[in-house]
Amino acid sequence: MEILAYGVQADERPLLEGAFTGRHALRCLDVTLNRDTAPLAAGYPAVSSSVNAVLDAETIAVLAAGGTKLIAQRSTGFNNIDLDTAAALGLTVARVSSYSPYSVAEHAWALAMAVNRHIVRAARRSRDFDFRLDGLLGRDVHGMTVGVIGTGKIGAAFTRIAHGFGTTLLGWDLVPDPACLDLGMTYTDLPELLGRADLVSLHVPLLPATHHLIDAAALDRMKDDAILVNSSRGGLVDSAALVETLRAGRLSGVGLDVYEEETDVFFTDRSLQGITDDVLARLVTFPQVLVTSHQAYFTRTAVAQIIDATARNIDDFAAGHTNENTLVPARTT
CATH class of the missing domain: 3.40.50.720 (NAD(P)-binding Rossmann-like Domain)
Structure with missing residues (x-):
């Protein structure tokens, strides 16, 4: 054939x-x-x-x-x-x-760690022989409360890594995963998870019911210094609302491997002509935001x-x- x-x-x-x-x-x-x-x-x-x-x-x-x-x-x-x-x-x-669910789960953690410890900023400075620590203060992941939205195969793999760090685990899903429960995860409703979590990672599919699951109201519930990671589907996050949240000085880190209007942008070289998507262009300018090009599975x-x-x-x-x-x-x- x-x-x-x-x-x-x-x-x-x-x-x-x-x-x-x-x-x-x-x-x-x-x-x-x-x-x-x-x-x-x-x-x-x-x-x-x-x-x-x-x-x-x-x-x-x-x-x-x-x-x-x-x-x-x-x-x-x-x-x-x-x-x-x-x-x-x-x-x-x-x-x-x-x-392999580990490919996506590990990349989600790579994003979380990179924005928490300001790895990209530090690497750029060191290339210019600037070895100051100003603005590079991070937090211990150990002791954080981690909220996992969606505990299927990938979410469960992400949870196992979170457990290894020594975190308090919160989960949100239609059906609790027994393996996550064995790790000490407490399942709760979405508003409570968003309000308590220091780090929120998204692992649900994009369906009509989950489109813009993280909207302006959800972002308002999150802690001012919380970290948000999305390695699932871009449409889970209202990107315009996320920009407004960041402009207000909220969220200490955002790691995005997906974007709701990524088609015809991700997987292409736009370094010469730039992009016409004002929301994506604005997102990548925030120092606490790290965007990768849908490579978590790669x-x-x-x-x-x-x-x-x-x-x-x-x-x-x-x-x-x-x-x-x-x-x-x-x-x-």
Whole structure:
């Protein structure tokens, strides 16, 4: 089967090509799949999309018109895919239902530690041979109260690391995780968690019910010197409200690996032309904010698992099978 893979990163490409050698013919593109790039897939029965693909009704219609029968997304989240349109047009959709939760949990902690200990500022100073400690005062994580919003696989991995630091654990989720309870986590409602936590980390999926879960009211409940980390989905945080919170001098640190309008910005080089998103441009100017480009998943272990699952999804589709990763099965009539 011929496959066109969109949004392939330079470090990802040799792993992807190696996994498909001898199985399927693969062509890799570094551009994101959207309505403008979808015509490139004409004649390809399968496309593989990255997490930042925009698979709305128009994009899917273009793919279907070009003969595409399978969308194999290389990510867990699928809020970017119009599943109803895919089903109506007869396209099968598959995702990667799970991969190393440690990749994201560890990156979330890297963000938290970096903003708490002002690592980026210190590194920039040392390059200029400025070794002063002014403005670099951090806090012990040991003894902090850590609020984990969402205690699925990634949230639970984040919790285990937090327990190792010696923190008080608060959790918010529909169903408490027994392993987190065994670590001493107390589940509570969201307002109490936000009001008590010194560090808040987000690990819930983006759904209509969680869109802007951290809005102006939620930010108002947080401690003035709290740290906020989001390594899940950008839409969980009202970015404009976050800017206003920071302008008011609140929050001692913010670590963001995702942003609600990251499509067509993240995974690209905008160093020459800049960006037109005023909110993102403002966010990165705050000294206590650290933004990374949706890279929390980007470890050798996690990427290898994502690619293996994607290859299996395509193998199963070619054989007429579904598996646990299938979101929209092939039309049977």
